[in-house]
Amino acid sequence: MSTYPDLHLYINGEWRNTANDLPVLNPATEEEVGRLPHAEKSDLDDALDAAEQGFEVWSHTAPIDRANVLYKAATIMRERQGEIATAITAEHGKPLNQARLEVIRGCEFIEWDAGEATRTYGRVIPSAPGVRYFVHHQPIGIVAAFSPWNFPMSQPCRKVAGAIASGCSIILKASEETPAGALHIARALHDAGLPPGVLNLVFGTPSDISDHLIGHDQVRLVAFTGSTAVGRHLTTLAAQHMTPVLMELGGHAPVIVCEDTDVQAAAISGAVRKMRNAGQVCTSPTRFFVHESIFDAYTETFVRRAAATVVGDGFDPDVEMGPLANDRRVEALTELVDDACERGAELRTGGSRIDGKGYFFQPTVLANVPDTARVMQEEPFGPLAIINPVSSLDEAIDKANSVPYGLAAYGFTNRADYVDRMIDGIEAGNVSINTLEASLPETPFGGVKSSGYGREGGTEGLHNYMITKNISHSLSIV
Ligand code: NAD
16 A cells, blocks of 8 residues: 555654564455554653653643644644545555544544643632632643554544643554554654654553553553553553553443434434444444334334445445454454354344455344343444343333443433433433434543543543642741
């Protein structure tokens, strides 16, 4: 792929290769698209030193100047969107138009946080005469961040933008399977004039990098997006150093479809959204709880639309869904489908790997899935929907809350009283009614329960990256 970039580490404002490089594969063809240098311990130590110097400079840079570098980088990435999207499709497999939308979304995340950089207001607390109390926010320090493979551009944008807007420096370990998005972010920020050391980008063996970075007291925040299991492990490591964490972890999103809704529109919207990014989205709608009076009609339309999804190489303009990102997902989905069917679930469409090259899996719908099936508790993270009937809203809310996760949840209804009960009753960081959108730059995004804590985006987004300092100033010595 001619527009796939040469891959490097980025440390102290310089591009770096190492003696050890490993292939990056196109999941649609299983062919090598590039080779990625993996960091040694000495590279990580250089990144820590650089980040320390970068923090010294950046934390003393005016918020408006930080914002302007971010705005400029976003403009550069918008100009390069075709080249970046091509690289993302080559390494991740998603359809090119979806990769392009992801680039734009990444720019929007950066632009939002750039604006927020100038609005991290403190406050003055009313006080007795002769004394002043005020609250002031300061950048927390060096951030060690880890971003996953499902959104190679927008996921690292979240962390890089949050840290840089707040005045922190950051060492980002982006995904080794999809490194090009993060590399393009570093390129754009470099070209926009970001001082050396403020952003450092490394790749390698994930556990070696997280063990090494989190073990250093200079690191003042660990920010991770990925599975709950890894998030729990990194949180444990960080706790040894009392380092705070920002954790965006797994989800198993419920969709409650009430009897009063437009059945056809809700079913088609559900089937289309489910297959976006081949279901590899932490907010992907997965457990559909549909009122029994509309269950048959809803399921029939959903299955028809899901089965009609055009699956193939993301460079084909007609394709709606690409391959899974790697072979691990194909195996995990096959096991979950087999287990559910053995326990009595109805396989309404799909259920298997698609023969031939690439990690393709059929759009899959299971109906009447028993609660004992593994997939009712484990996040499938793939193009798999579960549709089960419920007899009341209370039952649907109970089932929605019956998993350890609480990230996104969705409801379809026109009744205000139903909306109210869902807002109050569902345990999730994000509840969306009549839409399957859960995350925008201007809205706070994050989970409850095993889906993690902390928020990205919205006016809350920079809070994790800053400390709150209380100042007491008495005009005379007391
Ligand atoms: P995984 O649990 O092995 O890895 C998940 C992510 O964590 C990857 O990006 C990986 O590089 C990173 N990672 C793994 N071990 C690490 C360590 N010790 N230190 C730092 N980073 C580490 O699983 P996987 O097969 O890559 O992905 C599958 C699961 O991950 C899915 O079931 C899903 O739950 C989760 N996931 C979630 C998101 C999300 O947006 N929340 C994104 C990608 C993957």
